[in-house]
Amino acid sequence: MEETISLKELFQTLRKRLSLIVLITALATMTSGIVSYFFITPIYQASTQLLVNQSREDQTPFQYSDIQTNLQLINTYNVIIKSPAILDIVRDELNLEESIEEVNQKITVNSEKDSQVVNISVQDPDPERAATIANTIATVFQVEIKNLMKVDNVNILSKAEVKENPSPIKPKPVINMAIAFVVGLMTGVGIAFLLEYLDNTIKSEQDIEKILELPVLGAISEIDEEFEATGHTTIQKSRVRGETYGT
Secondary structure, eight states: OOOOHHHHHHHHHHHHHHHHHHHHHHHHHHHHHIIIIIIOOEEEEEEEEEEEOOSSSSSOOOOOHHHHHHHHHHHHHHHHHHSSSHHHHHHHHHHSSSSSSHHHHEEEEEEOOOEEEEEEEESSHHHHHHHHHHHHHHHHEEEEEHHHOOEEEEEEEOOOOOSSSSOOOOOOOHHHHHHHHHHHHHHHHHHHHEEEHHOOOOOOOHHHHHHHOOOOOOOOOOOHHHHHHHHHHHHHHHHHHHHHHHH
8 A cells, every 4th residue: 555645744743853853953053153163264365466478579569369379378377376386486485384285275376268367366374374475476476487488578467465354265154054054954854754754653543544454443542640530539429429318
């Protein structure tokens, strides 16, 4: 026999396990908030922009082909910026304790779409240190690219600066708590339905009919102890009164 679950039964299950669902959701949200605010180190980001062109010996205006060539070289510049040829010098100038690989992981280099502008972003727990590393990378690249690719037309469009009250880019406690709330709620609902599925005890006449597929002829109701004591006393009083009237 194929079993079906009605919408009413689903709501009854959720209502029955509501305290468990609320507890799991609250614990997940609180845990995410505590970890985000007190245990995860905040990371700040500083960015600088470069404009890179190929060197030109003549003074003729730029042609379309020259611009396309510069655009194709942008990916090469991005690789050079994160290469040991640049980061080794940056590391020595700033006396960084991290290795080249660790410094490389902090740096993100990308270019604006169809432009010769290169963005250099650095992430670090110290906002001032992130800005210093980003500006040093831009300066070193501006000097070293002349020897590496004979490019002497590199301009720094904007330097990395530290705002008065910088905000970390991660973690984001509010977003983390919202995600934890949704995950906790889904987990609580899932556990509630799982417990209901594993609960094979018989609680009502309907359960007997569903399992045995037989009609229920009668049921024995529970009698409250207080009601039983009150009813027993009433019966005894009635008997006493009957005996008194009989005499």
